[in-house]
Amino acid sequence: MDLVKFTRCHLSLRGYSTWDVEVVPTLTPFGRAAGTTFADRKIYFSEHVMAYLDEFEQKDTALHEIAHVIAGLTAGHGDIWRNVFLQLGGSGQVNWNPSPEWLAYRFRMLLGSPQTTEETR
Ligand SMILES: [Zn+2]
Numbered sequence: 001m002d003l004v005k006f007t008r009c010h011l012s013l014r015g016y017s018t019w020d021v022e023v024v025p026t027l028t029p030f031g032r033a034a035g036t037t038f039a040d041r042k043i044y045f046s047e048h049v050m051a052y053l054d055e056f057e058q059k060d061t062a063l064h065e066i067a068h069v070i071a072g073l074t075a076g077h078g079d080i081w082r083n084v085f086l087q088l089g090g091s092g093q094v095n096w097n098p099s100p101e102w103l104a105y106r107f108r109m110l111l112g113s114p115q116t117t118e119e120t121r
Helices: 003-013 055-071 079-087 100-111
Strands: 020-024 034-037 042-046
Touching (some): 034 055, 042 055
C-alpha cells in the first residue's frame, strides 16, 4: 500500500485536495508517528515509525489524521473527531492497543467489509 497515495485519495475524495501529505525521515514536527498541521494544511508521517507498522496500522494512522482534517482543529480527540474517524472506516482509537475494538477492527479489515475503503487503493 502506498500510504501517501491512500491519504491523498481520501483527502481529494472528501473535498480536501488543497491539503498535502509529507513523509519525513525521522519523527514529525510534533515528535510523533504522524500529525496534522492546520497552519500549512499538511499531514505528516514519520517514515521511520511507518516502517514498523503493518498495513492495518498505516491505514488507521492515515484515517486518524484525515479525521482531524475533517473534524477541525478544535475537535481534538473528542467525540466529533472519533465519529468522523469511525465513519471513514477507522478504528476510532487514539493509540493502537490490543483492545477488543482494535482486534475487531483488524478482523473487519481482513474480511474486507463494505465499510472499508478498498476503492482508494
Ligand atoms: Zn490525533
